[in-house]
Amino acid sequence: MKFVSTRGLAPELGFRDVILAGLANDGGLYLPEQWPHLSHEQIAALRGASFAEVAVAVMWPFVEGEIDRAVFEAIVAEAYGTFRHKAVCPLVQTGPNEFVLELFHGPTLAFKDVAMQLVSRLMDHVLAERDERATIVGATSGDTGGAAIDAFAGRERTDIFILFPLGRVSPVQQRQMTGSAASNVHALAIEGNFDDCQALVKSMFGHGAFRDRVRLSGVNSINWARIMAQIVYYFTSAIALGAPDRPVSFTVPTGNFGDIFAGYAAKRMGLPIDRLVIATNDNDILARTLAGGAYEMREVVPTTSPSMDIQISSNFERLLFEASGREAAYVRGAMDNLKQSHRFDLGTAVHRAIAADFEAGRADTEEAARMMAHLVSASGYRADPHTAVAIHVARQRAETAVPMVVLATAHPAKFPDAVEQATGERPALPEWLGDLMEREEHFATLPSDLKMVETHISARTRAAGGNERAG
Numbered sequence: 521m522k523f524v525s526t527r528g529l530a531p532e533l534g535f536r537d538v539i540l541a542g543l544a545n546d547g548g549l550y551l552p553e554q555w556p557h558l559s560h561e562q563i564a565a566l567r568g569a570s571f572a573e574v575a576v577a578v579m580w581p582f583v584e585g586e587i588d589r590a591v592f593e594a595i596v597a598e599a600y601g602t603f604r605h606k607a608v609c610p611l612v613q614t615g616p617n618e619f620v621l622e623l624f625h626g627p628t629l630a631f632k633d634v635a636m637q638l639v640s641r642l643m644d645h646v647l648a649e650r651d652e653r654a655t656i657v658g659a660t661s662g663d664t665g666g667a668a669i670d671a672f673a674g675r676e677r678t679d680i681f682i683l684f685p686l687g688r689v690s691p692v693q694q695r696q697m698t699g700s701a702a703s704n705v706h707a708l709a710i711e712g713n714f715d716d717c718q719a720l721v722k723s724m725f726g727h728g729a730f731r732d733r734v735r736l737s738g739v740n741s742i743n744w745a746r747i748m749a750q751i752v753y754y755f756t757s758a759i760a761l762g763a764p765d766r767p768v769s770f771t772v773p774t775g776n777f778g779d780i781f782a783g784y785a786a787k788r789m790g791l792p793i794d795r796l797v798i799a800t801n802d803n804d805i806l807a808r809t810l811a812g813g814a815y816e817m818r819e820v821v822p823t824t825s826p827s828m829d830i831q832i833s834s835n836f837e838r839l840l841f842e843a844s845g846r847e848a849a850y851v852r853g854a855m856d857n858l859k860q861s862h863r864f865d866l867g868t869a870v871h872r873a874i875a876a877d878f879e880a881g882r883a884d885t886e887e888a889a890r891m892m893a894h895l896v897s898a899s900g901y902r903a904d905p906h907t908a909v910a911i912h913v914a915r916q917r918a919e920t921a922v923p924m925v926v927l928a929t930a931h932p933a934k935f936p937d938a939v940e941q942a943t944g945e946r947p948a949l950p951e952w953l954g955d956l957m958e959r960e961e962h963f964a965t966l967p968s969d970l971k972m973v974e975t976h977i978s979a980r981t982r983a984a985g986g987n988e989r990a991g
């Protein structure tokens with residue numbers, strides 16, 4: 521299997537190069553050159569299989585020929601052995617035909633662990649095989665950072681630098697990034713918002729000399745391996761609800777569009793998905809784009825679901841590539857317009873193609889709070905604010921006979937203030953997270969300035985001969 525860039529100007533790569541590359545060197549995002557297909561019989565044969573078994577079956581077509589099967593199976597088993605629930609991602613029924621898919625039973629209590637625990641092990645394997653080191657730089661609005669730090673802390677072949685927006689993540693999210701004592705971990709508080717952090721990361725990838733000097737790699741959902749791992753839970757949940765004989769719909773709290781794009785990928789691979797519903801908070805650029813056909817940036821509004829406080833939704837580029845019939849020139853044009861004028865028009869054909877697969881809705885902070893309170897009083901279910909946004913959006917849709925799965929992307933204890941304000945109850949962190957809030961913090965604060973951030977990283981990454989500890 522080869523992978524191609526959405527901008528059409530980067531070399532085609534195999535899986536091992538794609539996982540290390542992160543972003544393509546033309547600024548685009550990698551996608552498989554064609555979608556593998558699982559037949560009705562192959563999907564039906566996965567009934568009763570464990571999460572790890574389904575994971576191997578779903579991801580194998582992407583890695584076949586690049587990683588030995590037994591090695592891959594062992595890596596998958598080890599990655600999902602870190603989860604605290606034996607089903608890994610359990611389904612909980614919250615309404616007559618509504619199910620919540622809990623993706624937060626991993627080490628940092630967010631859905632990011634599902635991919636990150638696997639990606640760190642796969643990267644380590646490829647780097648060891650090549651006897652190389654890498655510098656991982658990531659941007660986070662809160663959850664990716666903690667999950668990446670947990671997954672990469674102490675790994676000999678990688679140094680990891682996570683850029684988070686100063687003062688815009690929850691205290692639990694911040695401690696998950698700053699509380700690591702591992703010498704290869706560097707948390708950087710950036711004076712800006714998440715879009716500034718993500719733009720800095722993309723600029724570093726676009727800066728060839730820096731990219732080569734530090735052997736830059738990325739673990740945001742720009743990295744295809746992140747999306748690949750997230751496809752798996754669409755299969756496990758749909759199969760548990762009767763697929764492939766019965767279609768299933770999904771509502772996904774969305775920011776960078778990685779999670780819901782994984783659902784789209786599952787559909788392209790043969791999973792019978794009826795509706796894919798994008799749920800946004802007050803930062804509703806995706807809902808506005810689907811309604812009006814124009815992607816138009818506005819100021820980011822801080823909300824109680826901070827991980828979705830995003831205007832530049834990076835994986836939307838992957839969807840543009842697909843919806844335009846894989847027209848790299850169209851994608852380049854749209855991305856140029858976005859950079860220059862902070863907007864672009866989808867055009868009728870692409871708008872229609874997107875509307876054929878996706879619906880969208882929004883829930884503001886007030887509506888999310890009301891939903892959190894309602895869930896507790898109606899059924900005793902405790903949702904985090906991101907999940908509450910999605911449940912609100914799911915319940916605005918017309919009911920059909922098709923089961924609706926809502927992705928629960930974070931544990932409520934990651935956002936205790938918002939949950940307490942809405943429900944009157946303060947969710948406690950699981951005991952095994954113990955002294956998280958008392959750990960000593962290590963981080964550096966930097967302006968949103970490319971040169972200063974690059975200089976900071978160069979001095980500290982072992983891949984470029986640096987060895988200073990952050991913060």
Ligand SMILES: Cc1ncc(COP(=O)(O)O)c(C=O)c1O
Nearest residue numbers: 663774775776777778779827929
């Ligand atoms: C808790 C939570 N929910 C939802 C999202 C949005 O997911 P995505 O960026 O893949 O659209 C994020 C951030 O990615 C998150 O951390």
Ligand SMILES: N[C@@H](CCOP(=O)(O)O)C(=O)O
Nearest residue numbers: 660661662663664740741827
């Ligand atoms: N909400 C995210 C933003 C980054 O998303 P990613 O999926 O591209 O890593 C976060 O929690 O950091």
